[in-house]
Amino acid sequence: MAQVDDGLAAISGAPTPNGDEHATTPPELPIKGKGRRRLLRGLQRISSSPSLNNLRRSRSVGSPYNNRSTLSCVSLAAAGPPQTPPGARSSTPQPSPLGLPSAPPSIPPTPADEFPFHDSIGAVRRVEHGASTSYPATAPLPGDLRSSKLDGQTRGRSASKAIQPKPKFPFWEKMPHEICVHIFSYLKPKELIQSSRVSKSFYKFCHDGQLWTSFDASEFYQEIPAESLARIIVAAGPFIKDLNLRGCVQVEHYKRTEVIVKACKNLINATLEGCRNFQKNTLHSLLKSNEKLVHLNLTGLAAVSNTSCKIIAESCPQLETFNVSWCEKVEARGIKAIIDSCIKLRDLRAGEVCGFDNVAAAESIFKTNNLERLVLCGCVELTDEALKVMMHGIDPEIDILTDRPVVPPRKLRHLDLSRCNRLSSAGVKAIGHVTPDLEGLQLSGCKALTDAALEPILASTPRLTHLELEDLEDITNSLLSEHLAKAPCAATLEHLSLSYCENVGDVGMLPVMQKCVRLRTVDMDNTRVSDLVLAEAASMVTKRSQRSVNADIRPQVTLQLVVYDCQNVTWTGIREVLFRNAQIRPAAGQPSRVTYPTEIIGLKCFYGFQMTVDEHQKRLLRGDLSSASRLERKWADYMQASEEADVGGAGYRRRRRRAREAQALHLNEEDGGIVGRRRARTMGACSVM
Structure with missing residues (x-):
C-alpha cells in the first residue's frame, strides 16, 4: 500500500x-x-465512500452551512x-468531524483534513496537522448571539420591571356605599349570611339595615343559625318595617326575644304566629315601642291576654288588621277595647275566642261599621242575639212594608261563622238584606240551619263568589234549584261546598250546573248526586270554554269536582267527564277543521277510579289528547267486561238503570247545542240487554 x-x-x-516538496516527476513517466x-x-x-455510507441525500442539499454553493x-x-x-494513520476508527458514523476498521478512514469546518460566514477553515482532531457534534453559537452572565442579569432585571403586575383596584373600597348595598340586595338571606364571613367590609354590607327592611324569617329560618338570625335583627332593627317570625323556633329563647324587641322600633307589619315562648313582658314591650303598627298577627300566642289587647288599643291607633285566633286568654271584651280605639280596623280574626255572647262587644262591631272581614269560626258562645246586634244593632227601626230593620248597610265582604253551633236560622237570617257587598260566606258546621236561613242571604248578595254550606243536614234541593240557581249571585258564584249535605241530589244540582257557569270548585262528596250531574258539569265547561284550532295549546283545569263517597256516581259518569276533556270536535261551519279543548275538569272520585283519572289528566296537561282518548276507551272496555263478568243480583239491575239514564242523556245532547257526538259507544250494548 x-x-x-x-x-x-x-x-x-x-x-x-x-x-x-521540490521532488519532480521521473522523466521516464509520460x-x-x-x-x-x-x-x-x-x-x-x-x-x-465509506464515511458517506449512511447519507440519504446529497451534502449540497442537507448542508448545515450558510454557503449556497455545492460542496462535495x-x-x-x-x-x-x-x-x-500512511504511517501516520491510525487503525482505530476516528469520529467524523461532521457527526457521521466512522468507517469500519478494515477500510482506512478518510483523513480529518479532507472535511474542514465552515465558520459562520461560509469560509473554509483549514485544520493544521498538529491540531486536535476531536470536534463537537454540533456547530457552535455565533459570537454575536452570545451574551455574558452580566448581560443576562441586566436583561432579567429590565424584563422583571417591564412585566411587573399592576396593583389590584380596591373595588369595594372605592365603590359608593349605595351601589355596594344594591349589589348585595340580589343575594338571598342564606347567601348574605355566608358572604358576611369573607371580610369585615362584607360583614358590614351584609348586615346593613337597608337590606333587611322586610324581614321574613319564615322562608329561611331553618337554613341559618339562631345567633346569626338574632344578630341580623339587632343590626337592622331600626330599618325593619315588616317582621315575620312565623314558626321561627330560634327566637323562642327569652334572651333572643328581648334583643329583638329592643332593636325593632319602627314595625309596620308584625307576624309572631307560632312563637309560643314569647314572654308577656317582652310582648308588651314590643307593642308599646311600635306605634306605627298596621298589621298584627298574634295567632296562637299564649302570652296574649286582655291586657295585651288593652295595650294595643292604647299604643297602636293605626291598626288595620288584627289576628288573635286560638289565643286562649283573650276574650270578646278585650277585643272590644281594640274595636273602640282603632277606628281604622278593617280585618278582625278572632277564631275560637270565647265571650262573644257579650252584647256590648257585638254593639261595638255594629257601631264601627268599618270591618270588611270578620272571622268568628269556632266561637261556640256566639248566639243569635249577639249576631243580630252585630247586624242590626240594639232596638232598630223596623220597616212596616218589608218588616226589615232600617239600618245602614254593613261593609262586610267576608264573614266566617263556621262551627258556631249555637246559631240557628233566626239569627243567621239577620245577615240578609244588610250585607250587599258580601263576597264570601262560610256557615259550615252550623247544623241547625235550614233553607229559611239562607233564602234572604242569597236574594240580597249579588257579589257572592264563595259559599260554604258543609255538613248542613237540613239543606234541601229546593234551596239550590229555586233560590241559588235563580239568585243574583248565580252568575258570579265560583266556589260551592255542599259536602255531607245528604239531602242534596240531582234535582238541586242540575239547575245549579246550568245557571252557575263560572264555578271553579264544587265539593259534593257524601251527597246523593249521580252521573247526570257530572255529565251536566262537562257540558257546562264545554259551552263556556273557547276552543282552539291550534293543537299546541295545552288545556287548563278550570273546574274541580269532588264526588268521592257518592253512592250514585259510577264509572259511566267518570268516563263521560274523561271523554269530554279529550274530545276533538269539528269547527262550527268548517267541517274540514277541528278544534281542541282549552278547559278541562279535574276529578276527585272513588279511590278505585282515581289512578286512571289522574293519569288521564296528566296526559291532557302535556297535550297528548290521542293517548288520553286511548286510555279512556281501554278503561271503559275493562270496566264493562268486569261488570259483565259479575252479572246477577240487585247491583246488576241498578247498574243497568244507570246506564240507560246516561244513554238517554247522551241522546238528548244535540238539543243542548252540542254536536259531533261519537256514536260508537260501548254503552250501546246496554239497550239490547
Whole structure:
C-alpha cells in the first residue's frame, strides 16, 4: 500500500512523506493531464465512500452551512492540504468531524483534513496537522448571539420591571356605599349570611339595615343559625318595617326575644304566629315601642291576654288588621277595647275566642261599621242575639212594608261563622238584606240551619263568589234549584261546598250546573248526586270554554269536582267527564277543521277510579289528547267486561238503570247545542240487554 500511495503521490505531484516538496516527476513517466485527473477523481471518490455510507441525500442539499454553493468531497480533497502519510494513520476508527458514523476498521478512514469546518460566514477553515482532531457534534453559537452572565442579569432585571403586575383596584373600597348595598340586595338571606364571613367590609354590607327592611324569617329560618338570625335583627332593627317570625323556633329563647324587641322600633307589619315562648313582658314591650303598627298577627300566642289587647288599643291607633285566633286568654271584651280605639280596623280574626255572647262587644262591631272581614269560626258562645246586634244593632227601626230593620248597610265582604253551633236560622237570617257587598260566606258546621236561613242571604248578595254550606243536614234541593240557581249571585258564584249535605241530589244540582257557569270548585262528596250531574258539569265547561284550532295549546283545569263517597256516581259518569276533556270536535261551519279543548275538569272520585283519572289528566296537561282518548276507551272496555263478568243480583239491575239514564242523556245532547257526538259507544250494548 505504501508503494501505491507513493506512486499516486508521484503521479499527482503531491509531496512525499519525507517532506521533500521540490521532488519532480521521473522523466521516464509520460505526463497525461486529463487521464491523471480522472484517475485521481475516481480514487478519491472510492476512498471517501465509506464515511458517506449512511447519507440519504446529497451534502449540497442537507448542508448545515450558510454557503449556497455545492460542496462535495472531491472539491474538499482537491482544495485541502496533502494527504497524511500512511504511517501516520491510525487503525482505530476516528469520529467524523461532521457527526457521521466512522468507517469500519478494515477500510482506512478518510483523513480529518479532507472535511474542514465552515465558520459562520461560509469560509473554509483549514485544520493544521498538529491540531486536535476531536470536534463537537454540533456547530457552535455565533459570537454575536452570545451574551455574558452580566448581560443576562441586566436583561432579567429590565424584563422583571417591564412585566411587573399592576396593583389590584380596591373595588369595594372605592365603590359608593349605595351601589355596594344594591349589589348585595340580589343575594338571598342564606347567601348574605355566608358572604358576611369573607371580610369585615362584607360583614358590614351584609348586615346593613337597608337590606333587611322586610324581614321574613319564615322562608329561611331553618337554613341559618339562631345567633346569626338574632344578630341580623339587632343590626337592622331600626330599618325593619315588616317582621315575620312565623314558626321561627330560634327566637323562642327569652334572651333572643328581648334583643329583638329592643332593636325593632319602627314595625309596620308584625307576624309572631307560632312563637309560643314569647314572654308577656317582652310582648308588651314590643307593642308599646311600635306605634306605627298596621298589621298584627298574634295567632296562637299564649302570652296574649286582655291586657295585651288593652295595650294595643292604647299604643297602636293605626291598626288595620288584627289576628288573635286560638289565643286562649283573650276574650270578646278585650277585643272590644281594640274595636273602640282603632277606628281604622278593617280585618278582625278572632277564631275560637270565647265571650262573644257579650252584647256590648257585638254593639261595638255594629257601631264601627268599618270591618270588611270578620272571622268568628269556632266561637261556640256566639248566639243569635249577639249576631243580630252585630247586624242590626240594639232596638232598630223596623220597616212596616218589608218588616226589615232600617239600618245602614254593613261593609262586610267576608264573614266566617263556621262551627258556631249555637246559631240557628233566626239569627243567621239577620245577615240578609244588610250585607250587599258580601263576597264570601262560610256557615259550615252550623247544623241547625235550614233553607229559611239562607233564602234572604242569597236574594240580597249579588257579589257572592264563595259559599260554604258543609255538613248542613237540613239543606234541601229546593234551596239550590229555586233560590241559588235563580239568585243574583248565580252568575258570579265560583266556589260551592255542599259536602255531607245528604239531602242534596240531582234535582238541586242540575239547575245549579246550568245557571252557575263560572264555578271553579264544587265539593259534593257524601251527597246523593249521580252521573247526570257530572255529565251536566262537562257540558257546562264545554259551552263556556273557547276552543282552539291550534293543537299546541295545552288545556287548563278550570273546574274541580269532588264526588268521592257518592253512592250514585259510577264509572259511566267518570268516563263521560274523561271523554269530554279529550274530545276533538269539528269547527262550527268548517267541517274540514277541528278544534281542541282549552278547559278541562279535574276529578276527585272513588279511590278505585282515581289512578286512571289522574293519569288521564296528566296526559291532557302535556297535550297528548290521542293517548288520553286511548286510555279512556281501554278503561271503559275493562270496566264493562268486569261488570259483565259479575252479572246477577240487585247491583246488576241498578247498574243497568244507570246506564240507560246516561244513554238517554247522551241522546238528548244535540238539543243542548252540542254536536259531533261519537256514536260508537260501548254503552250501546246496554239497550239490547
